[in-house]
Amino acid sequence: xxxxxxxxxxxxxxxxxxxxxxxxxxxxxxxxxxxxxxxxxxxxxxxxxxxxxxxxxxxxxxxxxxxxxxxxxxxxxxxxxxxxxxxxxxxxxxxxxxxxxxxxxxxxxxxxxxxxxxxxxxxxxxxxxxxxxxxxxxxxxxxxxxxxxxxxxxxxxxxxxxxxxxxxxxxxxxxxxxxxxxxxxxxxxxxxxxxxxxxxxxxxxxxxxxxxxxxxxxxxxxxxxxxxxxxxxxxxxxxxxxxxxxxxxxxxxxxxxxxxxxxxxxxxxxxxxxxxxxxxxxxxxxxxxxxxxxxxxxxxxxxxxxxxxxxxxxxxxxxxxxxxxxxxxxxxxxxxxxxxxxxxxxxxxxxxxxxxxxxxxxxxxxxxxxxxxxxxxxxxxxxxxxxxxxxxxxxxxxxxxxxxxxxxxxxxxxxxxxxxxxxxxxxxxxxxxxxxxxxxxxxxxxxxxxxxxxxxxxxxxxxxxxxxxxxxxxxxxxxxxxxxxxxxxxxxxxxxxxxxxxxxxxxxxxxxxxxxxxxxxxxxxxxxxxxxxxxxxxxxxxxxxxxxxxxxxxxxxxxxxxxxxxxxxxxxxxxxxxxxxxx
DNA sequence: TATGCCGCCTC
DNA sequence: ATCGGAA
DNA sequence: TTCCGATGAGGCGGCATA
Numbered sequence: 001x002x003x004x005x006x007x008x009x010x011x012x013x014x015x016x017x018x019x020x021x022x023x024x025x026x027x028x029x030x031x032x033x034x035x036x037x038x039x040x041x042x043x044x045x046x047x048x049x050x051x052x053x054x055x056x057x058x059x060x061x062x063x064x065x066x067x068x069x070x071x072x073x074x075x076x077x078x079x080x081x082x083x084x085x086x087x088x089x090x091x092x093x094x095x096x097x098x099x100x101x102x103x104x105x106x107x108x109x110x111x112x113x114x115x116x117x118x119x120x121x122x123x124x125x126x127x128x129x130x131x132x133x134x135x136x137x138x139x140x141x142x143x144x145x146x147x148x149x150x151x152x153x154x155x156x157x158x159x160x161x162x163x164x165x166x167x168x169x170x171x172x173x174x175x176x177x178x179x180x181x182x183x184x185x186x187x188x189x190x191x192x193x194x195x196x197x198x199x200x201x202x203x204x205x206x207x208x209x210x211x212x213x214x215x216x217x218x219x220x221x222x223x224x225x226x227x228x229x230x231x232x233x234x235x236x237x238x239x240x241x242x243x244x245x246x247x248x249x250x251x252x253x254x255x256x257x258x259x260x261x262x263x264x265x266x267x268x269x270x271x272x273x274x275x276x277x278x279x280x281x282x283x284x285x286x287x288x289x290x291x292x293x294x295x296x297x298x299x300x301x302x303x304x305x306x307x308x309x310x311x312x313x314x315x316x317x318x319x320x321x322x323x324x325x326x327x328x329x330x331x332x333x334x335x336x337x338x339x340x341x342x343x344x345x346x347x348x349x350x351x352x353x354x355x356x357x358x359x360x361x362x363x364x365x366x367x368x369x370x371x372x373x374x375x376x377x378x379x380x381x382x383x384x385x386x387x388x389x390x391x392x393x394x395x396x397x398x399x400x401x402x403x404x405x406x407x408x409x410x411x412x413x414x415x416x417x418x419x420x421x422x423x424x425x426x427x428x429x430x431x432x433x434x435x436x437x438x439x440x441x442x443x444x445x446x447x448x449x450x451x452x453x454x455x456x457x458x459x460x461x462x463x464x465x466x467x468x469x470x471x472x473x474x475x476x477x478x479x480x481x482x483x484x485x486x487x488x489x490x491x492x493x494x495x496x497x498x499x500x501x502x503x504x505x506x507x508x509x510x511x512x513x514x515x516x517x518x519x520x521x522x523x524x525x526x527x528x529x530x531x532x533x534x535x536x537x538x539x540x541x542x543x544x545x546x547x548x549x550x551x552x553x554x555x556x557x558x559x560x561x562x563x564x565x566x567x568x569x570x571x572x573x574x575x576x577x578x579x580x581x582x583x
Numbered sequence: 584t585a586t587g588c589c590g591c592c593t594c
Numbered sequence: 595a596t597c598g599g600a601a
Numbered sequence: 602t603t604c605c606g607a608t609g610a611g612g613c614g615g616c617a618t619a
Contacts, residue, residue: 019601019604040590059615063592134617165600167605255593274592306601319593319612416603448599449607456608476608477597524595525611546594547595548609 001033004110006041013164022165026174030203033113038207039200040117045171047162049121049197053224053273058124060135060158062090065145068139069155070095073101085510087259087448090159091152094143098151107147116142159567163447168199168414175203185211187478192217194226194413195352197273219350221262221295224269230403230422236387239404239421245382246413247356247407248390251400251422252339252376253315253457254303259338261287261296279322281331283338286372293346293366300340307335312398316527339366339376344411352411359411380407391423398579400524401425426524426547433526433572435545437461438469438560439491439517440500441509445484452481453488454470457550458509459519461534461562469515470542470566471505472534473523478549487553490517504533518554518563523547526573535566543569 009029016022026045033041051058060068066080069090075097084093098104111119123138124528129303139158140441143151165499172193176185185206192214193202203214219225221266223234233239239246256271257280266284268277277284280302291298304318305311306489313334321330344352351359360378367375381387381404391402401424409419426433437459445455460469479487494514500516536542543566 017600057591059590063589068611127615129616161606163606165605169604206605253594270593272592315594316611322593323613418602443608445607447607469614474609480598522596523609529610544610546610549596 001037001041001113002107002110003113003116003154004147004150005032006044006105006113007147007153010153010162010164011149013166017165019165019170022170023177025172026166026171027177030174031176032252035204035207035288037113039204040114042171042200042203044113044117044157045162045166045529046199047157047160047169049117051200051273053197053269053275056121056122056124057137058158059126059131060123060139062159064132064136065090065155066093067156068136068143069097070233071140072143073097073103075101079287085444087119088157088444088446088455089163090161092395093155095148098143098148103144104147105147107144107149108149110147113144120157123240130378136483138542139558148440157383162448168193171199171203175206179206179211185214188215188498190414195219195350197226199225215463219297219345219352221260221297221345222265222267224258224260224273225297225344225352226273227256227258227271227299228412228414228420229416230420231416233423234419236384236391236423239387239423240382240384242418243421245380245407246404247378248381248387248395249341249362249376249378249403249405250390250394251403251424252301252303252312254301254318254336256417257283257297257302257338258297258299259283259287259340260291263294264288268383278324279327280336281327282372282445286338290368290371290373291366292368295345295347296343296366297345298340298343298363298366300338300342302336304334304336304340307333312337336372338373340373341376341378342411344413347517352413354410355408356410357403357407378405387423392477395425396579398576409567426522433545433576434551435461435472435521435569436554436558436563437472437475437519438515438563439487439513439514439519440486440503441512442467442473442491442505442507443474444510448481449484452484454484454511455477457487457519458505458507458516459521460503460505460563461566461569462561463504463534466504468502468504469500469532470536470558471503471507472532472543472569473521473545473548474507475506475519475548475550476523478522478551483550483553486516487519490553504536506531506533515560518558518560519550520552520554521545521548523549525576527568535570543573 066077069080070076123135126134138357172189258269260267266287306311404421406419440460442454443456443457449455456474460471491513494516496512523545525546528541532542533543534543
């Protein structure tokens with residue numbers, strides 16, 4: 001298949017919203033491609049070159065792709081980015097720049113899908129000195145061989161914004177349709193995907209060996225399983241109403257880890273299936289010492305703790321353990337403990353179909369003792385009071401909240417459903433870190449947001465000592481489409497060419513706004529920040545909000561000087577630090 | 584050698 | 595991570 | 602309810618450049 005043909009399918013998908021139609025178009029695409037193309041096309045549909053757990057990345061983001069577009073069509077990055085800012089899509093920008101340059105090719109001249117795939121793969125392999133220039137050159141070469149439509153879509157691949165409206169579930173439906181004409185194969189395809197995490201493999205196997213071949217694919221210790229995810233509910237009442245009697249676990253704020261023991265070998269995978277084995281030597285050694293099984297796959301949350309006091313450390317500290325160098329030093333300074341909460345596989349037996357309570361029993365019998373591995377606590381709750389009791393305990397210890405789980409549910413890989421439900425501090429309406437912020441700028445939107453005028457707001461709190469507004473976060477969520485348009489309108493009278501005199505900001509928004517419009521922002525936590533200027537003082541870092549979202553527009557009589565002050569932010573930060581130490 | 588840009592990855 | 599929109 | 606795609610803070614590491 002020519003790449004231009006694939007791009008035609010991409011365009012069709014791009015222009016349709018009905019899921020059923022998307023599935024039909026995809027099924028048609030699969031029916032038109034050769035067996036050798038099924039696998040690469042599946043990865044390309046995922047916006048990738050390989051399954052998630054393979055460390056193959058193109059290594060070009062928006063800026064380097066813009067460089068390549070410029071190089072291919074004789075302009076500079078700045079020009080490409082200006083067009084990009086206006087249209088909100090790098091593919092559209094590339095197409096436009098190509099047209100301006102008069103360098104459009106016809107569809108028949110395009111290389112094949114496999115040729116392009118291999119060239120992208122070659123770009124991903126380049127590293128070392130001079131590699132950035134090399135990658136840009138290679139991508140520019142590809143662009144010069146493509147028709148406008150192909151240019152559009154290929155530019156979206158490295159930056160991860162293919163925006164076809166097609167995710168993994170849609171591809172699974174399409175594979176089923178392509179082979180059987182209906183959704184009947186979705187279940188076995190989905191099971192195989194959940195256990196192998198490789199959609200390209202599933203698709204290729206379906207083509208080569210039929211659904212019987214797919215049914216033979218199963219868990220392979222050493223290969224990650226797609227992890228189960230938790231839904232959210234706002235209140236304990238909602239959880240009891242939905243689940244009735246359930247297990248309750250505390251929710252720790254660290255890294256999700258899926259640990260595989262294969263004889264004397266250990267592998268550790270992240271929530272998104274990245275291989276993190278090298279980062280956590282104490283989990284590896286703990287697994288070898290404590291896990292009473294030849295082969296096993298279990299999951300838990302890894303947190304850093306203070307080696308002397310034993311207290312658990314906030315996420316911002318735990319995250320320092322995500323590293324490639326100086327691992328032993330970091331492990332000494334910030335050792336980890338893994339709170340194990342589930343087991344999927346033991347000594348050749350797939351446990352995913354077993355009930356939660358039974359998996360829990362096996363888990364308890366498999367991890368011996370308590371050291372770097374700890375089997376996490378759980379209790380049964382069947383009423384709101386009991387649930388609240390555990391929740392309050394968790395909050396008092398400075399933890400994130402709780403997770404409620406159905407006692408009789410299997411391990412539902414890949415699913416975000418109501419077998420597992422999380423209840424977080426901020427959902428329960430208590431101790432909310434609500435902050436009144438002043439808009440000091442906004443950033444142009446991309447994709448759908450491009451039409452709304454803004455995609456994010458840059459907001460600040462008030463520093464009365466200096467009479468300045470210091471940035472504390474950007475806001476990219478919590479507004480409806482209407483509200484995005486409205487907020488841009490509200491800002492219009494205050495737009496300025498330069499940074500307003502009373503605004504202190506390291507971040508440069510697309511548009512500066514004189515401090516006037518006040519909004520109410522909800523966040524989960526306050527963190528120290530190297531980029532936000534709120535509370536920044538010489539060497540000392542500023543403060544920022546974790547998981548910020550807009551909850552309301554303040555009445556227009558609310559003056560910017562009435563916003564939350566830096567001092568209040570510092571007090572809130574100290575309050576939460578006290579809790580964390582108490583844990 | 585030090586710093587900054589950028590991308591990738593966690594939440 | 596959180597959130598809103600579409601079906 | 603499910604699925605998708607907008608967007609957040611921030612740490613590390615690779616590479617380019619001063």
